[in-house]
Amino acid sequence: MVWTHTSSHPVATTAVFGPWLGRILMRLRAALSPAPTAPGWPAAVIAAADQLPGTDAPGIGLRRIGRHAAATPAITPTASLRGGAPAPVAIAPAAARFYGLDEEAVSVVYVLSHRSGAGLTCLDWLADHGLPFRRIGALHATAPVWSAPQGALLLVDLDTLGGISEMTEPLMRLRLGRPDISVVLLSEEVETHDFGTERLVLADITLRLPCAFASFEFALAEAPINNAAWQERLLGDQR
Known part of the structure; x- marks a missing residue:
């Protein structure tokens, strides 16, 4: 959760720190807004990211990671990728050879x-x-x-x-x-x-x-x- 502080005197703040700070605060509030009233870029991305795989609704293939969701991606075992358990490879020891003997x-x-x-x-x-x-x-x-x-x-x-x-x-x-x-x-x-x-x-x-x-x-x-x-x-x- 991100906490923001909204000053009760925005005009004074803008006067002190310049107009750029006011624009940044306005963009932060817009980005953190939970449900924008008009469809825009943040809402479209969030909706597409929340789309569950396997449904007919359009999506962009992203998965939104929430606070309680596991952040570690699932790893597919190598055996599953190959279609079965890997067959053991027998490595025969190298036979000793004569080098100094005629x-x-x-x-x-x-x-x-x-x-x-x-x-x-x-x-x-x-x-x-x-x-x-x-x-x-x-x-x-x-x-x-x-x-x-x-x-x-x-x-x-x-x-x-x-x-x-x-x-x-x-x-x-x-x-x-x-x-x-x-x-x-x-x-x-x-x-x-x-x-x-x-x-x-x-x-x-x-x-x-x-x-x-x-x-x-x-x-x-x-x-x-x-x-x-x-x-x-x-x-x-x-x-």
Whole structure:
């Protein structure tokens, strides 16, 4: 509600503030008049604004917001606009890819493990990338790893084979008999990854399980490099 003050001495007010104030007060009174006697612009607009939608009476499509009317417009749900509930979109996670590994340089991957079923996440990674791998259960004299082609790689799941104490002798025999096979040890018992050359007599790389995909890729790429150092050491000992 707007309150206006009508002076009892309009002439004096006009004299003091000038004719413009009188004109403003007259326009305010005319605009706030609830029911003009003659049809004019304010009455036509108000009547058109008060026209309810869906009736036959003419209107201009406006809605008058009163004191108790909700000022917030209604929001139509997105599902109603589309004609139904939106169908959920399944987004498949991006598959991890090898970037630092020359996959063509790996002829075959032997996995020495006694785990039942899949067990090792790295087997899924090998399968996803199409790297050929073969599971074996021992390093005895007739094991296929002894006749492996050039570029072969061996993953040794130590925790299912009795630990490093049980595998020390078989690994040393393999390192001397087939020094060209890159060997990566996998274990939950080691404190951290080892990408150095301190354990070359047993393996080229040691990974702590569980390991991230990036660590596994780095191990596969680094193992042949350390293996070359191991072969160079053996040749030096033989001279």
